[in-house]
Amino acid sequence: MIDKETQRRREENLGLAIASGRLEGNSPSKEFLYDANQYAKGFITSDEFVARMRSRYSVTD
Known part of the structure; x- marks a missing residue:
């Protein structure tokens, strides 16, 4: 499991990426x-x- 600060950062970064999209x-x-x-x-x-x-x-190298 991850700590709360890491989870908060991940949620924030994903939110920004989704908003950008x-x-x-x-x-x-x-x-x-x-x-x-x-x-x-x-x-x-x-x-x-x-x-x-x-x-x-189906993304390949």
């Missing part, structure tokens, strides 16, 4: 929001968060 006309999917919440709370690592997105959108 919305300003550009994009809407995050329910799946992305779920994964973002899991990451913010420390249930998954940043590597797992990225891996889920890459898998969801």
